[in-house]
Amino acid sequence: MLAMGEMVAFVASLAIFSLLISFDGGNALSLDYYTETCPKVEEAVTAAVKKATANDRTVPAALLRMHFHDCFIRGCDGSVLLKSVGNNTAEKDGPPNISLHAFYVIDNAKKAIESMCPGVVSCADIVALAARDAVVISGGPTWEVPKGRLDGRVSKAIDTRLLPSPAFNFSQLQQSFSQRGLSTEDLVALSGGHTLGFAHCSSFINRVNNFDSTHNVDPTLNPSFAASLRKTCPAHNKVKNAGATLDSTTATFDNAYYKLLTQGKGLFSSDQALLTNPKTKNLVDKFATSREAFDEAFVKSMIKMSSLTGGQEVRLDCKVVR
Structure with missing residues (x-):
């Protein structure tokens, strides 16, 4: 939200930004997206966030920052969750994201949801819901989260240079x-x-x-x-x-x-x-x-920030492309 932790100072021109980032506003979001296909999705995410927070009070801040860092690259597409593979260094291993943590909370929520509704709920939606729950569990306001995001297939550490820096004017x-x-x-x-x-x-x-x-x-x-x-x-x-x-x-x-x-x-x-x-x-x-x-x-x-979309699939494992 927001430097939300350590970020490298980098000023991206609009031209570079256009090359590296695109937001596909085509994913239609709705409040009742999973009403028929996975009605208990929010309960599963909330349970995972509460359990983790009970053991680590830094979890809510981590989840809120994770959502921000996800949305500011290619839209809210769960690309921040992908692990580095082969010659590709993923976003989570980029300098501004080295201190991101609590990825296990998303993995635990995803595991619980997959057992109820296989292949239905995106990791990007789980991150958005977890960020809302992080705010609520910390004493903040609640809101209805629009759902229906898809997960992205691209995650590059170099793109994290485009996150706003704590040194920005x-x-x-x-x-x-x-x-x-x-x-x-x-x-x-x-x-x-x-x-x-x-x-x-x-x-x-x-x-x-x-x-x-x-x-x-x-x-x-x-x-x-x-x-x-x-x-x-x-x-x-x-x-x-x-x-x-x-x-x-x-x-x-x-x-x-x-x-x-x-x-x-x-x-x-x-x-x-x-x-x-x-x-x-x-x-x-x-x-x-x-x-x-x-x-x-x-x-x-x-709600406005989390409605930036750009994914293409629903991952079965939040760490790897399907």
Whole structure:
């Protein structure tokens, strides 16, 4: 949602984007897509998410980020689930996705669903449903997920360079989202996904060490917050998995992200970038003030993003092309 974890900085031109990515809006989605063919699909996904979360509180953040990273490449087609084969390095092994985890949750849900409804439910739909359940189980809003996505056959690590980076400025973020048919409000609302999760030092160390030729630390950062980040992530940090939570209530879906952002305590450059444009700053202020407004906007934007489609099949195993 949203850097949603570690991503490499890369600005893709529209020409390159057009070559690497295509969204096929042809897959018709509907709320009752599986009503006749697999009526208990949502129950199976919810059960898998709840079971995994009971054992690992980082699962919801992982599933939400997984869905975002899936949809932003070729649409929501489950390509992020495919494993590398032969000479092809898949998306999940691309630099921005190395820290993605909880793939087993999708596999477990798929196994349960296949036992009930063989060859009917796509892995892409399971990811979309799991992301919704991740939000709900964390105390966030619920929504009806349109279903009927198909799974894609192509997954290339090189394409992950097109994911929005935590180092992006506003114009780079705006271009990245608009190329996917997402608005400025979608950008701000989906950035609220940073209410869940953890980021490694590499995603924000640029703000607290050698920021620019004039400042060692980003002057827009709250001084005490910057000092804590510098302590956690010194210039030559060698501590594996060192980092910081994305907001103060890392396992709870709420609007704390926006409140902290208005206090100079946003973690990424891309977070701070939302305050550099009058329209997005107004939305940040609105969501910081009203949890209800944030929830409503987030649901609307999640449905919009998750409706980007582009697959061709229903996989029997989410890790391999059928």
